[in-house]
Amino acid sequence: MAGIRGYWNLAAAAIAFRLLLLLCFPKDLHLGSRPEVATPLTSLRRLAEGYWLKQASMSPYSGSMYHGSPLLLSFLGQLTIRRVEGRPPHFYCSLMFVVVDFITAVLIRATGQKLLLSRHKSFQVLNLSKLVEASGIVNPGDFASLVYLWNPLTIVTCMGSSTSPIDNLMVVMAIYGACSRIAPLAAFGWVFATHLSLYPIILIVPVILLLGYGLDAPPSKLFLHKTSDASSSCALNQSPDNSEAPKLTDNAIHTFSWVQVLHFVLWVFIWLCFVLLLSSISLKDVGGLSEMFRKTYGFILTVEDLSPNIGVLWYFFAEVFDFFRNFFLIVFHVNILFMILPLAIRLKHRSCFLAFVYIAISSMLKSYPSVGDSALYLGLLALFCNELADMHFSFFLFCGYIGVSLLSPVMHNLWIWRGTGNANFYFATGLAYACLQTVLVVESVSSMLKHDRMLRKLVKA
Amino acid sequence: MEIDATWKDLTHALSGLFCASINFLESSTSYFAPSWAFRSNVSNLRYGALPREAVCTENLTPWLKLLPCRDKAGLASLLDRPSIYKGYYHSQRLQLTSTKSTGMVLKQTLTVVLKPDVQRNSAHSSLDNSIQPSWSVSSMFKKNVTGLCVPAKTSRIFFELETNMVVELEKLGYGDSWSNSIFDLSPNPVRVFKESNPLPGRSNSIIYEYINYSEHEPLDLGMKWKLPFIWSCSQSPFHASRFLMGSGNERGSIAISLQSTESNKEFLAKSHGCTVQVLIFQVVPWYVKVYYHTLQVFIDGKPQSASDVIEKIQVSPSEDKLFPGTLELMLRYPCSVQSVALTLDFDKGFLHIDEYPPDANQGFDIPSALVTFPNFHSSRSYVEDNLSINSPLLLKFQEKNVVRSYTEALLVPLTTPDFSMPYNVITFTCTVLALYFGSLLNVLRRRVGEEERLLNSKGNTTRIRLIPLLLSKFSSKLKGRTDGTPKSSSLLGSKFLFILVVVLAVLWHYIAN
Numbered sequence: 003m004a005g006i007r008g009y010w011n012l013a014a015a016a017i018a019f020r021l022l023l024l025l026c027f028p029k030d031l032h033l034g035s036r037p038e039v040a041t042p043l044t045s046l047r048r049l050a051e052g053y054w055l056k057q058a059s060m061s062p063y064s065g066s067m068y069h070g071s072p073l074l075l076s077f078l079g080q081l082t083i084r085r086v087e088g089r090p091p092h093f094y095c096s097l098m099f100v101v102v103d104f105i106t107a108v109l110i111r112a113t114g115q116k117l118l119l120s121r122h123k124s125f126q127v128l129n130l131s132k133l134v135e136a137s138g139i140v141n142p143g144d145f146a147s148l149v150y151l152w153n154p155l156t157i158v159t160c161m162g163s164s165t166s167p168i169d170n171l172m173v174v175m176a177i178y179g180a181c182s183r184i185a186p187l188a189a190f191g192w193v194f195a196t197h198l199s200l201y202p203i204i205l206i207v208p209v210i211l212l213l214g215y216g217l218d219a220p221p222s223k224l225f226l227h228k229t230s231d232a233s234s235s236c237a238l239n240q241s242p243d244n245s246e247a248p249k250l251t252d253n254a255i256h257t258f259s260w261v262q263v264l265h266f267v268l269w270v271f272i273w274l275c276f277v278l279l280l281s282s283i284s285l286k287d288v289g290g291l292s293e294m295f296r297k298t299y300g301f302i303l304t305v306e307d308l309s310p311n312i313g314v315l316w317y318f319f320a321e322v323f324d325f326f327r328n329f330f331l332i333v334f335h336v337n338i339l340f341m342i343l344p345l346a347i348r349l350k351h352r353s354c355f356l357a358f359v360y361i362a363i364s365s366m367l368k369s370y371p372s373v374g375d376s377a378l379y380l381g382l383l384a385l386f387c388n389e390l391a392d393m394h395f396s397f398f399l400f401c402g403y404i405g406v407s408l409l410s411p412v413m414h415n416l417w418i419w420r421g422t423g424n425a426n427f428y429f430a431t432g433l434a435y436a437c438l439q440t441v442l443v444v445e446s447v448s449s450m451l452k453h454d455r456m457l458r459k460l461v462k463a
Numbered sequence: 464m465e466i467d468a469t470w471k472d473l474t475h476a477l478s479g480l481f482c483a484s485i486n487f488l489e490s491s492t493s494y495f496a497p498s499w500a501f502r503s504n505v506s507n508l509r510y511g512a513l514p515r516e517a518v519c520t521e522n523l524t525p526w527l528k529l530l531p532c533r534d535k536a537g538l539a540s541l542l543d544r545p546s547i548y549k550g551y552y553h554s555q556r557l558q559l560t561s562t563k564s565t566g567m568v569l570k571q572t573l574t575v576v577l578k579p580d581v582q583r584n585s586a587h588s589s590l591d592n593s594i595q596p597s598w599s600v601s602s603m604f605k606k607n608v609t610g611l612c613v614p615a616k617t618s619r620i621f622f623e624l625e626t627n628m629v630v631e632l633e634k635l636g637y638g639d640s641w642s643n644s645i646f647d648l649s650p651n652p653v654r655v656f657k658e659s660n661p662l663p664g665r666s667n668s669i670i671y672e673y674i675n676y677s678e679h680e681p682l683d684l685g686m687k688w689k690l691p692f693i694w695s696c697s698q699s700p701f702h703a704s705r706f707l708m709g710s711g712n713e714r715g716s717i718a719i720s721l722q723s724t725e726s727n728k729e730f731l732a733k734s735h736g737c738t739v740q741v742l743i744f745q746v747v748p749w750y751v752k753v754y755y756h757t758l759q760v761f762i763d764g765k766p767q768s769a770s771d772v773i774e775k776i777q778v779s780p781s782e783d784k785l786f787p788g789t790l791e792l793m794l795r796y797p798c799s800v801q802s803v804a805l806t807l808d809f810d811k812g813f814l815h816i817d818e819y820p821p822d823a824n825q826g827f828d829i830p831s832a833l834v835t836f837p838n839f840h841s842s843r844s845y846v847e848d849n850l851s852i853n854s855p856l857l858l859k860f861q862e863k864n865v866v867r868s869y870t871e872a873l874l875v876p877l878t879t880p881d882f883s884m885p886y887n888v889i890t891f892t893c894t895v896l897a898l899y900f901g902s903l904l905n906v907l908r909r910r911v912g913e914e915e916r917l918l919n920s921k922g923n924t925t926r927i928r929l930i931p932l933l934l935s936k937f938s939s940k941l942k943g944r945t946d947g948t949p950k951s952s953s954l955l956g957s958k959f960l961f962i963l964v965v966v967l968a969v970l971w972h973y974i975a976n
């Protein structure tokens with residue numbers, strides 16, 4: 003299908019806008035000091051501190067400042083100390099993040115194109131060709147990558163002295179690798195995404211499903227129903243022992259391909275050993291791997307830092323009684339883990355969408371959320387624009403996101419800088435943001451399931 | 464000797480002895496062993512500070528109780544509490560040494576800086592306003608020195624004319640007389656000690672000793688000024704001060720500034736091409752999260768590369784909620800420098816509501832930084848030998864003591880959460896979580912056809928009344944007929960069973976009793 007006209011012009015304009023912000027603003031926009039943008043995990047200032055400590059032959063994790071990966075220290079540390087006169091700090095890092103954003107957008111576009119191809123193929127098999135030529139189908143790849151590039155949240159993250167663009171790139175790389183069935187790329191993305199921030203570990207389920215079953219498609223029941231001639235009554239008739247399928251449906255019926263998955267697992271082991279080896283070399287004299295796990299994953303899981311951010315956990319753990327602290331830590335993290343199985347059961351035929359839902363849930367419930375995580379899942383949401391066209395509350399969500407993005411800095415200013423506000427003001431915007439994200443996740447899952455039901459109705463008819 | 468093992472006992476003993484909260488220093492995270500600041504054996508020295516604690520009369524009283532006569536006789540009887548605590552500065556020091564030759568020796572030192580009251584006499588001319596106020600022991604302490612403390616071997620009062628004051632006096636030609644046209648010192652001293660071998664160009668300081676006093680002749684040492692007289696006091700070579708920069712409750716900077724003083728200028732005039740060495744020792748609590756990589760040095764207002772000025776740096780970073788961070792710096796720069804400034808950025812941390820002290824909005828204290836000047840020391844030597852001096856105080860003056868300067872303690876205001884909100888916060892957050900959990904599971908649970916069934920069932924619902932239905936179910940069950948929709952049968956069956964069990968229980972209760 004034809005892409006969006008002028009896609010490359012728009013993409014280049016987005017890159018140019020970022021460069022404009024970088025080069026033509028002489029003063030520091032102070033985006034790196036906004037708690038919505040830079041969290042204790044992703045702040046570049048803390049990375050610079052960790053780098054200084056490492057250069058001083060101390061452990062980079064001492065001082066409870068830096069809590070990221072030692073590989074990022076070696077990668078970005080040198081760049082953070084080079085200062086350019088008259089430019090905002092971390093200038094070279096921001097330039098690099100512009101490039102990283104562009105690569106992420108290109109990968110999203112490629113994923114979208116693969117999704118579109120798979121969608122057309124499955125519709126052809128199901129004889130739903132009238133849907134194929136229906137007007138109003140947007141090329142999801144172009145649309146999603148433009149949404150990602152032009153999203154103000156992404157631009158703010160790119161300029162904002164935060165390492166979230168690299169996390170987003172790794173996650174998108176894992177999804178793209180899984181969609182294109184390139185096991186080494188998927189393994190690389192998944193291992194590094196997990197290494198940098200713990201939560202992408204739950205993406206193992208959609209990645210394996212993507213590699214095994216293939217891309218998003220209508221439920222396999224529809225294909226079975228199409229091929230079976232005998233049954234004509236209710237659609238719930240599940241007859242696994244169907245008659246022999248014609249040759250065409252052999253391609254359509256999704257059988258789990260174990261070869262790809264084993265290939266993926268092998269590459270995961272290779273990359274995992276690589277990452278652990280590099281980390282242990284870099285932390286050889288200063289504590290080793292156990293300290294790294296304690297200070298990075300332990301820090302994420304125990305929510306040690308109570309600085310405000312756009313989530314709800316910081317105020318919760320600042321106020322909860324010590325007696326219940328561990329209980330609530332488990333509750334919050336189990337809420338992410340518990341949803342893995344029901345969602346996977348219900349959406350296993352749409353693994354790319356499943357990955358989006360997992361990312362959205364983990365962005366909502368993670369220990370130190372930031373707008374960089376929202377930028378990622380909003381971009382991925384746009385990949386499913388054709389299926390989610392009937393989503394309820396879309397306007398409400400759009401206005402809600404704009405409202406929260408505008409109100410949150412105001413409340414923060416009132417509380418911290420002017421002293422006229424209260425922590426409750428800022429927490430209220432965080433709560434509203436969490437509600438918005440809940441509505442987004444629930445409504446998108448609901449509309450996707452409705453879309454599948456509509457397809458089933460069309461196939462039956 | 465195991466210092467750290469017995470530290471807890473020491474702090475508790477001191478705390479009980481002096482009614483001070485020294486026991487807060489007991490944990491190993493609240494005391495430190497600075498390597499360079501005190502220029503002594505590192506492994507033996509421990510340093511701890513309690514910035515929020517105020518020294519007051521309840522600490523002085525037990526301290527005085529250690530004296531043989533307490534504050535009932537001898538010089539200690541002068542210590543009228545209101546007079547002492549009206550002053551500008553007071554400091555108590557306790558030194559306990561134990562050696563084989565001398566046994567246990569306890570030295571106690573109390574340092575008080577007082578300002579005499581300005582007495583205004585309308586009879587005098589306007590010239591009197593510029594004269595320093597005259598003072599005497601009775602006017603300052605409201606008491607006279609009467610009698611000795613009987614167990615005391617010696618009890619003496621020394622009166623010192625500072626070096627710079629002697630310089631000014633000599634300019635006016637008055638030398639070392641204690642009664643001249645500038646001031647009158649009464650009564651006459653018993654002995655005079657003059658400093659010998661001062662630094663070139665400096666005059667000697669003079670000490671007058673007073674020793675004769677008893678019950679019948681109370682000693683009222685006093686000074687009456689006749690003419691205005693100005694002299695400068697000796698200072699450390701650089702005036703060290705520390706302050707906070709920045710506004711808001713998110714971040715700030717700590718700045719330490721060293722300003723050159725007159726003493727340094729005198730020192731500079733003597734030697735050319737010298738360098739000054741400065742040691743800075745600072746302890747910062749963990750909730751003031753310092754970024755050590757932002758350390759900047761400014762000499763005379765111009766930023767310098769840190770490695771030019773900083774000769775050595777030793778950093779022990781803090782750990783969240785565990786222990787504070789320490790910073791030790793050794794700076795070296797030319798003597799001719801007028802001002803040196805160091806800045807360090809920090810972020811303010813956020814604490815759990817239990818970790819805030821009772822008055823949380825006052826702020827949190829950062830203990831004083833210690834600035835040491837190893838090149839400068841204060842020591843005097845006297846013409847008379849030690850035996851004839853026979854005073855521990857003057858012997859102490861003769862020791863070579865490095866000049867140390869303590870900066871101000873800083874007050875850092877931190878943001879406070881709303882202390883009244885724990886239940887509200889927990890309920891709000893758990894509500895949002897429950898909304899997410901419930902609605903997502905609900906969406907996943909819905910099956911195809913349920914909507915149609917719901918629509919169909921909405922058409923033919925009649926209001927079900929419970930009791931008639933129960934009765935009809937009961938009667939139909941008795942008659943052996945099954946009736947009703949399968950969905951409600953299980954519900955009604957359980958209700959029927961429940962009522963049956965209740966009736967049986969009541970009957971059993973009556974029958975058994």
